Amino acid sequence: MKQNREFRELCKQVASEFPELTIENVSEIVKDSFKFAQDHISSGSLTPVYFQYLGRFMVKPGRKKWLEEKRKERNASISRKLSSEGSTPTPPEESGV
Numbered sequence: 001m002k003q004n005r006e007f008r009e010l011c012k013q014v015a016s017e018f019p020e021l022t023i024e025n026v027s028e029i030v031k032d033s034f035k036f037a038q039d040h041i042s043s044g045s046l047t048p049v050y051f052q053y054l055g056r057f058m059v060k061p062g063r064k065k066w067l068e069e070k071r072k073e074r075n076a077s078i079s080r081k082l083s084s085e086g087s088t089p090t091p092p093e094e095s096g097v
Contacts, residue, residue, distance in 0.1 A: 030054070044071070
């Protein structure tokens with residue numbers, strides 16, 4: 001509850017600096033921005049996201065290393081699966097027969 005009060009006070013301060021915005025507008029902008037950053041990082045992207053006035057959001061170095069290892073494992077698994085399926089025969093129209 002305290003965090004919500006602090007967040008609302010911060011939004012109130014920001015809204016006072018931008019008369020065209022209400023406290024609710026500022027709150028939604030911040031929440032949407034955090035949600036976007038969370039979705040961007042959750043999608044597997046390791047690139048940082050920068051929001052003007054809010055700062056840069058990025059994957060923590062330890063988490064980034066773990067994600068990169070998982071991505072390599074997934075790619076290796078896909079490569080193994082594709083190579084185990086073997087190549088398909090060339091259709092007669094492409095083989096020149």
